[in-house]
Amino acid sequence: MLLASARRDAAAFAELVSRYYKPVYRMVWRMMNGNAETEDVAQEAFVKLWQNPAQIREAKALKGWLMRVASNLAIDRLRRKSHADIDAIAEVADPRQATGAELEERAVTARVNQAIASLPERQKLAVTLVYFEGMSNISAASVMDISVDAIESLLTRGKRALRESLAEDWRGLLDELSSKAG
Numbered sequence: 533m534l535l536a537s538a539r540r541d542a543a544a545f546a547e548l549v550s551r552y553y554k555p556v557y558r559m560v561w562r563m564m565n566g567n568a569e570t571e572d573v574a575q576e577a578f579v580k581l582w583q584n585p586a587q588i589r590e591a592k593a594l595k596g597w598l599m600r601v602a603s604n605l606a607i608d609r610l611r612r613k614s615h616a617d618i619d620a621i622a623e624v625a626d627p628r629q630a631t632g633a634e635l636e637e638r639a640v641t642a643r644v645n646q647a648i649a650s651l652p653e654r655q656k657l658a659v660t661l662v663y664f665e666g667m668s669n670i671s672a673a674s675v676m677d678i679s680v681d682a683i684e685s686l687l688t689r690g691k692r693a694l695r696e697s698l699a700e701d702w703r704g705l706l707d708e709l710s711s712k713a714g
Contacts, residue, residue, distance in 0.1 A: 534579040537572055552595055555665050556602045561604040562660040565649040573609055577602035601667070603657050610653075647697040653691035658683055 550585040564570050577598050582587070589593050648656055654676070661672040662683075673683040 533682070545582060548581070552598050553578070555595070556598050559599055559657075559665055560606045561662050562601050562645075562648060562664060563603055563653070563657060564610060566645065567610075569609060569709045570606075573603055592705050596671060599661065599667075600677065601677070607653055630673045643698065647694050650697065651690055651693055655686050655693065658686035659690040659694070662687060 541686055553574065556577055557570065560570045560574045560577075561570045566571065575633060580601055581594075581598065590598050648659060650657065657676060658672060661667045667675070669680050669683050669687070676683065678686075
């Protein structure tokens with residue numbers, strides 16, 4: 533499929549986008565704290581692949597390459613301009629009544645997202661790749677172009693910061709959300 537995409541086969545490229553868009557989008561969404569430009573950044577990563585597919589030599593490296601390119605684009609976009617706080621924007625009312633469980637889940641999700649958003653960029657990316665995208669430490673280190681020891685250090689510091697921020701229930705919150713992210 534990668535070879536066909538390299539030959540500008542639109543159907544093969546559409547299949548690659550279909551396969552990898554959701555994980556790339558989720559990672560960018562977390563990196564950009566839910567910013568409205570998330571979709572633009574995710575799409576830009578795929579445009580870079582379309583423009584120069586020869587950058588990928590092996591199909592098994594494609595997901596890591598897309599994640600690395602998308603995370604770099606997100607970081608660049610965040611550094612270029614400040615964004616409005618997504619929490620400051622009024623939410624559109626849901627026409628159906630939310631149940632207690634849905635309200636609780638939304639509160640948990642908002643609390644975890646806020647804690648993750650407060651992490652430094654590299655810790656946020658490491659936590660997102662490993663806990664929300666299910667990557668191994670080795671794969672995440674490859675995406676971030678750092679050593680496995682460095683990813684483990686980022687994860688340790690990120691978990692410590694989340695533990696402090698989320699108090700006693702931090703592990704349960706992360707487990708619950710990471711199981712729903714897949």
